[in-house]
Amino acid sequence: xxxxxxxxxxxxxxxxxxxxxxxxxxxxxxxxxxxxxxxxxxxxxxxxxxxxxxxxxxxxxxxxxxxxxxxxxxxxxxxxxxxxxxxxxxxxxxxxxxxxxxxxxxxxxxxxxxxxxxxxxxxxxxxxxxxxxxxxxxxxxxxxxxxxxxxxxxxxxxxxxxxxxxxxxxxxxxxxxxxxxxxxxxxxxxxxxxxxxxxxxxxxxxxxxxxxxxxxxxxxxxxxxxxxxxxxxxxxxxxxxxxxxxxxxxxxxxxxxxxxxxxxxxxxxxxxxxxxxxxxxxxxxxxxxxxxxxxxxxxxxxxxxxxxxxxxxxxxxxxxxxxxxxxxxxxxxxxxxxxxx
Ligand code: NAP
Numbered sequence: 001x002x003x004x005x006x007x008x009x010x011x012x013x014x015x016x017x018x019x020x021x022x023x024x025x026x027x028x029x030x031x032x033x034x035x036x037x038x039x040x041x042x043x044x045x046x047x048x049x050x051x052x053x054x055x056x057x058x059x060x061x062x063x064x065x066x067x068x069x070x071x072x073x074x075x076x077x078x079x080x081x082x083x084x085x086x087x088x089x090x091x092x093x094x095x096x097x098x099x100x101x102x103x104x105x106x107x108x109x110x111x112x113x114x115x116x117x118x119x120x121x122x123x124x125x126x127x128x129x130x131x132x133x134x135x136x137x138x139x140x141x142x143x144x145x146x147x148x149x150x151x152x153x154x155x156x157x158x159x160x161x162x163x164x165x166x167x168x169x170x171x172x173x174x175x176x177x178x179x180x181x182x183x184x185x186x187x188x189x190x191x192x193x194x195x196x197x198x199x200x201x202x203x204x205x206x207x208x209x210x211x212x213x214x215x216x217x218x219x220x221x222x223x224x225x226x227x228x229x230x231x232x233x234x235x236x237x238x239x240x241x242x243x244x245x246x247x248x249x250x251x252x253x254x255x256x257x258x259x260x261x262x263x264x265x266x267x268x269x270x271x272x273x274x275x276x277x278x279x280x281x282x283x284x285x286x287x288x289x290x291x292x293x294x295x296x297x298x299x300x301x302x303x304x305x306x307x308x309x310x311x312x313x314x315x316x317x318x319x320x321x322x323x324x325x326x327x328x329x330x331x332x333x334x335x336x337x338x339x340x341x
Contacts, residue, residue: 005030008101031106035085038109042079048128049333054254072100078124094118096127129332130306137281138166146222146246150175158226160187162332183327212238233263247278307331
């Protein structure tokens with residue numbers, strides 16, 4: 001075990017996109033656990049990169065407190081317990097939970113209780129991809145909030161991403177016609193050939209509103225929106241009467257320096273009796289067994305495919321986050337630091 005703990009700390013709150021001044025590389029001594037006090041020392045193996053991390057850097061009220069200046073950046077991850085005084089997390093266990101951008105993390109006995117032990121035989125990366133938060137978001141957001149019925153037309157933005165691609169495939173399993181919007185021709189091709197999506201729109205090359213008029217002449221019944229902005233506005237324009245919009249994310253606005261105006265066509269929600277509802281996946285953690293049972297069997301039967309985009313190297317952590325906002329990621333964005341021992 002190294003005696004040095006490498007870290008990326010939040011140096012200053014970004015205005016707009018993160019840049020080379022947002023994070024600072026630091027080395028500190030590797031923390032020593034107090035076993036008698038129940039402390040747990042974790043070695044980070046995989047980090048997850050999530051668009052929401054951009055919001056955690058802002059000093060604004062949200063569903064989690066902002067990351068403090070000078071603290072290692074918060075991130076979901078998978079790690080291995082290398083020393084422990086907590087009976088629930090013995091040495092050698094693989095865990096997942098909220099970790100941070102550092103090689104070694106010391107948790108007190110109470111903080112360790114937010115961690116989950118990986119089921120025996122689980123590939124570490126899969127705890128963050130196929131069986132991670134984005135799949136849970138897709139499952140509960142579509143089925144609980146969107147409530148599609150067989151025969152419905154379901155529109156998904158950010159469709160080739162970790163969340164969106166799972167939404168598309170669950171909607172297909174439920175007998176829906178699926179239209180996916182993504183930002184590149186190869187992502188659209190992957191959605192059709194691998195995920196069974198019926199129609200795609202490449203928003204970087206095609207007129208989204210015009211294509212929606214052509215592809216959904218009777219209107220959209222459920223719109224799962226990951227993007228916000230002009231794509232949300234175009235979707236609203238083509239919603240059917242008594243339809244639903246699931247507000248999952250608004251990635252097009254996460255780096256805005258000023259509040260961008262909302263959709264100009266919200267009046268359509270009244271005229272067409274459209275329901276629009278936001279949700280946060282964390283509210284569904286108590287229903288994780290339901291997700292594991294149904295989604296797990298779909299996955300094991302090969303009915304759902306997921307894609308992992310695994311970068312490597314401690315130095316590449318900050319630039320890996322940027323990939324989400326430039327559309328470079330192909331599926332769930334991860335970074336590998338080490339293999340379990
Ligand atoms: P992801 O979709 O795997 O990656 C982000 C994708 O967003 C990029 O690949 C890019 O795809 C697209 N994108 C980036 N900037 C964009 C822009 N300006 N306009 C349009 N598209 C843009 O990431 P994810 O983790 O699955 O998250 C997807 C969305 O779900 C995010 O909005 C996230 O905040 C949200 N989310 C919400 C919850 C919740 O509890 N509500 C939980 C997890 C995630 P293209 O190449 O197609 O542009």
